[in-house]
Amino acid sequence: MAAPRQEVNTLPLAPILRQSLLAAGFRTVADLYGVGPVDLSAELGIGPDDALLILKVADVHKTSGLLGAKSAHELYEKELAARKIITFCGDLDGMLGGGVATGQITEFCGVPAVGKTQLGIQLAVDVQIPAAFGGLGASAVYIDTEGSFMVERVVEITDACIRHLRKLGNNGIAAQKDAASQLSRDQMLANIHYFRVRDYTEQVKLIVIDSIAFHFRQDFQDMAQRTRVLVEMAQKLVHLAEEKDLAVVLMNHVTTKVLDNNRGSKLVPALGDSWAHAATSRIILFWQEQTRNAFLYKSPWLPAKTAEYHITADGVRGRRAHKRQRADTAAA
Numbered sequence: 169m170a171a172p173r174q175e176v177n178t179l180p181l182a183p184i185l186r187q188s189l190l191a192a193g194f195r196t197v198a199d200l201y202g203v204g205p206v207d208l209s210a211e212l213g214i215g216p217d218d219a220l221l222i223l224k225v226a227d228v229h230k231t232s233g234l235l236g237a238k239s240a241h242e243l244y245e246k247e248l249a250a251r252k253i254i255t256f257c258g259d260l261d262g263m264l265g266g267g268v269a270t271g272q273i274t275e276f277c278g279v280p281a282v283g284k285t286q287l288g289i290q291l292a293v294d295v296q297i298p299a300a301f302g303g304l305g306a307s308a309v310y311i312d313t314e315g316s317f318m319v320e321r322v323v324e325i326t327d328a329c330i331r332h333l334r335k336l337g338n339n340g341i342a343a344q345k346d347a348a349s350q351l352s353r354d355q356m357l358a359n360i361h362y363f364r365v366r367d368y369t370e371q372v373k374l375i376v377i378d379s380i381a382f383h384f385r386q387d388f389q390d391m392a393q394r395t396r397v398l399v400e401m402a403q404k405l406v407h408l409a410e411e412k413d414l415a416v417v418l419m420n421h422v423t424t425k426v427l428d429n430n431r432g433s434k435l436v437p438a439l440g441d442s443w444a445h446a447a448t449s450r451i452i453l454f455w456q457e458q459t460r461n462a463f464l465y466k467s468p469w470l471p472a473k474t475a476e477y478h479i480t481a482d483g484v485r486g487r488r489a490h491k492r493q494r495a496d497t498a499a500a
Contacts, residue, residue, distance in 0.1 A: 173198065179225050188212040189222070197226045206249040213299065215413035216249030216271065246271070247469070251304055253295045253374060253415055255287065256329075258486040259475035263464050264449070270304075270373055270415045273405055273446065275380075276462075277420040277437040278453030283460055283479050284419040285316045287453075288376040290484040291417055292360045293322070293329050295374040298347035301333060306373035307359035313382040317362060326356045328482030372412070378419040381438040395442050402446035418447060 174197045176189045192211050194200060200208075200223065209219040252267030261267045268274050268291060276284050292310050297303025310317060330351045337348030361372070384394060409416045422435045437444065437452070444450070450466035463474045478490035485493070 176200075176226075179222075181222060181225055185212075185214070185218060185222060188214060200226050204248075205245045209249045209251075216246045216251075217410075217413055219249060220246060251373075251413075253291055253304065254297070255290055255477075255484050256294065256332075256486075256489075257475070257477040257484050258488070260462055260477050260484070260486070263462065263470070263473045263475040264451075265470050268374075268415050268417060269449075270409070271413050272409055272448035273402075273416045273418065275418040275420055275437075275447035275450045276453055277422055277450065279422055279435065279455070282453040282455060283477070283484070284453060285318075285378055286321070286479050287484055288378045288417060288419055289317070289322055289325055291374055291415075292376055293325050293356060293483070295415075296356050296359050297329070297333065298351070300341075300343045300347040301336065304373045307361065307371055308374040308376065309361045309363060309372050311363050311375065311377045313377070313379055316378060322357065322360065323353065324481065325483035326353050330356070332482075373414045374417065375408070375414060376417045376419070379421060380418040381421045384439060395440075398439060398443050398446070402443070405446070 176194050176196060176199070177186050179186065179197075181189075189212065203223070205216055205219040205223060208214075208222065209216050212219070250269040250271050252261075252265070252269055254261050254267040255264075264274075276287055278284055288310065292308040295304050295306050295308050298305045330348075330353065333344075333351060334348040337345040384398065405416050405418075408414070421438045423438045424433050425436045426433045437450070444466075447466070448468065449464070449470070452463045452465045454461055454463065460477050460479065461474055462477055464470060464472055476487050478485050478487065480490055480493055482493070
């Protein structure tokens with residue numbers, strides 16, 4: 169165990185982590201007593217894994233265990249420390265425990281035109297919200313397999329996000345006003361790295377794959393090989409999400425499944441049962457009486473829940489914002 173008076177700049181940590189501790193005012197190991205990974209992660213602006221590493225090296229919680237293993241407490245603290253990317257739909261964010269979490273895979277499944285690509289674009293913009301507003305201030309990779317990425321729509325959603333943050337900044341604290349004033353359309357567009365099935369990692373906190381099913385709906389005669397490729401891809405995505413503490417968001421189609429005993433058919437997420445275990449969370453998007461809804465079908469810690477969302481001129485919004493926009497339009 170590190171001595172309470174040991175200076176943090178002597179701990180066996182990466183230089184950038186030692187510098188972050190010193191910049192935040194931590195001088196000795198004793199200064200870390202009583203600080204949890206959630207607070208440390210937020211204060212230093214680092215990922216939950218790095219925060220846990222610092223506390224483990226300093227041994228301020230006197231943890232012990234098998235070499236290379238993580239305790240249930242550490243996993244729980246990591247989950248609490250996971251940062252969230254909001255969607256600008258309050259009901260949907262609430263259903264997801266605050267937004268799309270980093271360090272895991274979130275899958276949105278739904279029929280065409282239900283808003284999967286709109287959600288992907290919205291998240292690619294929102295991951296850039298500055299830390300002064302509780303955002304990640306990071307960039308995004310958008311992997312488009314179907315040609316559905318619309319740059320004009322990205323511009324509209326970006327402009328709406330900037331307007332919203334500047335409005336909040338004018339009514340908020342000085343740090344928010346300053347952060348909002350530095351936002352620009354050109355910079356936010358530059359922070360969305362668009363690819364056709366390629367990758368990129370540095371300073372990225374969001375990867376959107378739209379859609380995950382496209383290349384698996386054809387050209388696979390050997391179903392066993394298809395399953396192996398899917399499993400390998402899922403493992404790599406999980407490793408990437410956990411290793412880099414970023415959010416991986418997958419857009420998936422739905423397909424018709426014929427039920428046994430002549431019970432008809434139903435719509436289910438594409439890629440079959442083996443793929444169903446790939447995502448940490450799975451959200452089913454569907455229409456109900458001309459209204460878009462999201463159902464949290466799978467989550468390791470959140471209860472099943474349905475949230476209404478809307479696609480507006482400004483992007484993805486909740487019910488109240490949608491009604492307010494309609495009222496403003498009617499008044500105009």
